[in-house]
Amino acid sequence: MGDLPMNKKNKISEVKYFETNKTFKFENGETIENLTIAYTVNGRLNLNKDNAILVCHAFTGDSNVTLWWSNFVGKNKAIDINKYFVICSNVLGGCSGTTGPSSKKSKGNSYYGTDFPTFTIKDIVKAQKILIDYLGIKKLYCVVGGSMGGMQALQWTATYPDTIKKAIIIASSMTHSPMQIALNEIARQAITEDNEWYGGKYYGISSPDKGLALARMLGHITYMSEEYMREKFGRKRKKSLKYFTPSFEVENYLHYNGEKFTTRFDANSFLYLTKAMDFFDVRDEIKKIKTKKNISLNKVLIISFISDWLYPSSQSVDIVDAYNHSNIETEFHEIKSNYGHDAFLIKNEEQAKYIHNFLKS
Amino acid sequence: MGDLPMNKKNKISEVKYFETNKTFKFENGETIENLTIAYTVNGRLNLNKDNAILVCHAFTGDSNVTLWWSNFVGKNKAIDINKYFVICSNVLGGCSGTTGPSSKKSKGNSYYGTDFPTFTIKDIVKAQKILIDYLGIKKLYCVVGGSMGGMQALQWTATYPDTIKKAIIIASSMTHSPMQIALNEIARQAITEDNEWYGGKYYGISSPDKGLALARMLGHITYMSEEYMREKFGRKRKKSLKYFTPSFEVENYLHYNGEKFTTRFDANSFLYLTKAMDFFDVRDEIKKIKTKKNISLNKVLIISFISDWLYPSSQSVDIVDAYNHSNIETEFHEIKSNYGHDAFLIKNEEQAKYIHNFLKS
Structure with missing residues (x-):
């Protein structure tokens, strides 16, 4: 782990596959066997194992974070793989290596299709937690995500505030508007x-x-x-x-x-x-983080973009309010950008600076 | 004309049909025979024939203006049929009585379908002009329209500035954005x-x-x-x-x-x-109205709605600029409303007041 063969352009990461040997139980009670998680790691996990950052990909993304988020993840980038051990896995139910509807069932030769259990953002995060445990990481330094990735980061802070120190939520929402x-x-x-x-x-x-x-x-x-x-x-x-x-x-x-x-x-x-996105509604859980024990989560960075009409800044302001309700410190920036929702993927010095400084602090 | 049987609720108008006996020639050079125009009239045409108002319907509207725009057209409404003679026709290419793709061809028994000539907003307005001529009206007091109806009103001012006195353009645009x-x-x-x-x-x-x-x-x-x-x-x-x-x-x-x-x-x-809407681009024509002769058009009322993100106010501001370029007087109001683009159809005292006063002036 952490010692990856990488190409000269430092962009394409080797995708690894981890097959769980335990039954995976979904929030709705259904189960599947042999859940496989496709993931990449970049950088080196230090001896204290306290420099790991989990990046959660957006809706149609995949585990190859150095490819789709090359503007922010790489050597000497905002999320510097010289310093941090960056993990990214394809989401549960996705179609880029992790088990999903297009996977074959563990028994027989047929595909899941719509027999695949209906899953939630919480299920996606649960699968990520299994991967983190497998990698021997007790505490994540940070969980980062934009858009649907931000939803996962939000869910991490709500479900495992004892397992993460920081979170970065970009162009996202606690719940979908009509x-x-x-x-x-x-x-x-x-x-x-x-x-x-x-x-x-x-x-x-x-x-x-x-x-x-x-x-x-x-x-x-x-x-x-x-x-x-x-x-x-x-x-x-x-x-x-x-x-x-x-x-x-x-x-x-x-x-x-x-x-x-x-x-x-x-x-x-x-x-x-x-x-899963439409049913996502983590507001109450965020407001109840304060009732949890052994909270290691101490600060959340929230970023929105002024031209993003799909996930408008007002939804990020709501996130700030919810964390404040749980006495979690927040840092919020609305960035001026012309790119709309896609802005979180596009090269932007301001966003890079906020992420870099937040991770350093 | 002008003496319509109306029901007690003053809402449903009798739809009349006018079949032209001349070949209708489209902007692209193609022709059709026996163009039929479905229309309604409400109110009485006065002796001077100078109280006629043409209302142009929006995309999926029809000629029954006292039904779909009952908030603004009727007895003692902003467009008062006690005072004005209100004409509304189903657009060329529509499907509520006027000849369009779902009509049968004049020869044979087959439907036009996609053999119907491709038409423009200018063609739609040309058909309306034929109807106005047939009704014996030399000069329209006003042409009014919202959304695609506003495009028609814009086109009227550009093509026939010698045939109209006023125009009202609501929640519309001179050209579609990408x-x-x-x-x-x-x-x-x-x-x-x-x-x-x-x-x-x-x-x-x-x-x-x-x-x-x-x-x-x-x-x-x-x-x-x-x-x-x-x-x-x-x-x-x-x-x-x-x-x-x-x-x-x-x-x-x-x-x-x-x-x-x-x-x-x-x-x-x-x-x-x-x-027809996507190809519509009347900006240059509006700016060239001033080069035309016998202009009777003397004032245009433009209305937009703050929550309309489909036809944002900036497009109405552009309209104002274009008319000013042609030295046509304008009156512009951005109305605070929560209803988005549909606002122009919904009961609104402010919009009613602006229309009423503009017609009275």
Whole structure:
């Protein structure tokens, strides 16, 4: 551990697989055997084992944190792998190595599909805790996440405030607003109405790519700000061959990204993960952290972006209030950025500085 | 004309049909015969024929203005039919009586479907002008419209500034931003990817109801503000039978309205009209009004709503600037309302006052 072969660009990490030998029990009571967790580690775990940082990925991310968050994780980056031991695992129910709906059942040769237990953000975090235990880490120095990753970080502080010292929550929310739920439902509807979805039993037969692409197209709109779209696309267009095909650049951009997405993401994972986000509601748990024993969590950094209309700053302000209710110290910054929700992934000196200083303090 | 049988509630107007006997030529050069225009009239045309107001309906509206805009059109309302002669016609390419893709071709027995000429907002307005001529009105006192209706009013001022005296443009834009185009494209994609769309030749065979419902669901999100959705739905939910079916109230609301919409609207009209809006770009024409002769247009009222994120106030400010460029007097109000884009349809004393005073002045 902690001694990884890395390529010259310091970006792609080796993905490891840990198969649990205990039954994994979901919040809803259901169980699965042989849960496999795909993860990466970067940097070295020190002798005291107190320099470990868990990065939780966003909705469609994966364990390869040095790839998708290369702006913030790497040598001499805000999360410096010269100093910290950085762990990132693909979420439970995902489709990048960790067991999920597209995995084969432990018995027989069939895929889970929609037989996969319905899971929550709490279940995702529980699986991460099993990995942390397996890695021999008693206390995490910090748990970090943006968007759905922020939800996991929030849940870590609520469930295991005795196992972490710090948390960083970026462009996230304690609970989805009706607008966020509504947008997710449109995306889900696009998938489940696709004739190739077959009630989720499409593996080896087909793939609801059209619905999944449409869902992703909608997602992309919500990840950008109106201002950024104006700058990036304006009303530029080229003549399309048919009237009802894309002609504006913004349309072509969405179509390209929608189709590309279907080659790397599973439609059922999309459904399960959006539902887990919509049902997520950690507010009361955050407010009750103070009633827990042996709390090691002592400070939380919260960051939002002014142009993020999907996870608006008001939701981050709510997070600050909830932690204050539990007497947990917070540091909050609303960053001026034009990039909308995607801002948390994009190079930003201000965000880097806040993260760096918060980890150093 | 002007002496309508009306029911006691003063709401439902009798829809009349006017069939043109001249070939209608579209902006793209194509033609159709026997264009029929469905319209309503309310109030009495005075002897001077100078009290006529044309109301242009929004995207999915129809000619029955005393029904869908009963908050503002009626006896003693902001647009008082005791005083004014109010005309409203279903748009060219629509599906509520005026010739459109779901109409039968003038020759033979087949439906237009996607053989219907691609049309623009300018074509829609041209059809309205034919109706106004037929009604014997030389000069309209005012053209009024919200959203896509506002686009038509904008186009009227640009094409026929010698035929109108005033215009009212509410929650609208001179041109769609990339975000507006992107949202429309998702909706179109939902329809054209529906297996029942059959390239637009579905009449008499099937109906792409699932895609159309999905498109409408997305529309509904954009018509509301986040704040209003919070107040109306919050996170209220009931247990759903299956996991991937709606459980939150906001989801049920969207599904209900999506399905209801398919009983009254045609999918091809949806496609054509959204394209007409996306291609609409009247900015340069507005700026060139001053070069036209015999301009009777002397004042334009522009209204926007603070919580409307689909047609944000900045787009109305742009409209004001463009008219000022043509030395046309403007009056602009941004109204505080929680209802988002739908605000222009909802009862509002402030909006009523501005319209009433503007018409009186």
